[in-house]
Amino acid sequence: MLSYPVKLIPDGDTFLVTSPDFPELTTFGETQDEALLYAVGAFNEAIAARIAHREDLPSSSKGLPCVTLPTQTALKAMLYQAMRKAGVNKAELVRRMHSHAQQVDRLLDLNHASRIDQIDAALAALGQRLSVQAINAEQPANTEKPKKRAVLRKAKSGVLVRARGKKARRAV
Numbered sequence: 001m002l003s004y005p006v007k008l009i010p011d012g013d014t015f016l017v018t019s020p021d022f023p024e025l026t027t028f029g030e031t032q033d034e035a036l037l038y039a040v041g042a043f044n045e046a047i048a049a050r051i052a053h054r055e056d057l058p059s060s061s062k063g064l065p066c067v068t069l070p071t072q073t074a075l076k077a078m079l080y081q082a083m084r085k086a087g088v089n090k091a092e093l094v095r096r097m098h099s100h101a102q103q104v105d106r107l108l109d110l111n112h113a114s115r116i117d118q119i120d121a122a123l124a125a126l127g128q129r130l131s132v133q134a135i136n137a138e139q140p141a142n143t144e145k146p147k148k149r150a151v152l153r154k155a156k157s158g159v160l161v162r163a164r165g166k167k168a169r170r171a172v
Contacts, residue, residue, distance in 0.1 A: 002078070004061075005065070008036075016028045019046075096126070
């Protein structure tokens with residue numbers, strides 16, 4: 001999931017919420033829980049504004065407490081980031097998906113409920129795929145154990161092989 005840290009600052013009888021990753025984000029609530037709830041909406045608006053203005057979305061910095069964005073927002077933010085990284089604009093994504101401009105507009109609209117298969121198709125058109133994982137709800141998202149990754153190395157024959165533990169096999 002996509003989470004961003006926030007600063008909760010007591011302000012009289014309310015709590016002010018700001019984010020080090022989104023300097024434009026400011027909201028408040030009468031309790032800490034209410035302020036964090038409003039922060040989700042503020043992040044949605046900040047991300048939507050950055051997408052509309054074709055600005056980069058920041059990576060999440062470390063810090064607690066964190067606000068976890070809704071799954072739909074996270075997926076659309078990932079799609080937008082993949083487009084930026086690949087240097088692909090909306091028109092090019094339309095061509096790659098053999099689709100219509102309205103469909104791509106909806107895929108990037110945080111207020112539109114897009115189907116996951118459509119987001120997956122857009123990511124595939126960018127050479128990426130969607131990976132979904134369920135984790136223990138009591139485990140904070142930023143403390144997951146890193147997965148072991150396969151290491152590619154050249155064998156004596158010059159063929160790339162994937163080394164994992166003591167076994168090695170040809171890379172596809």
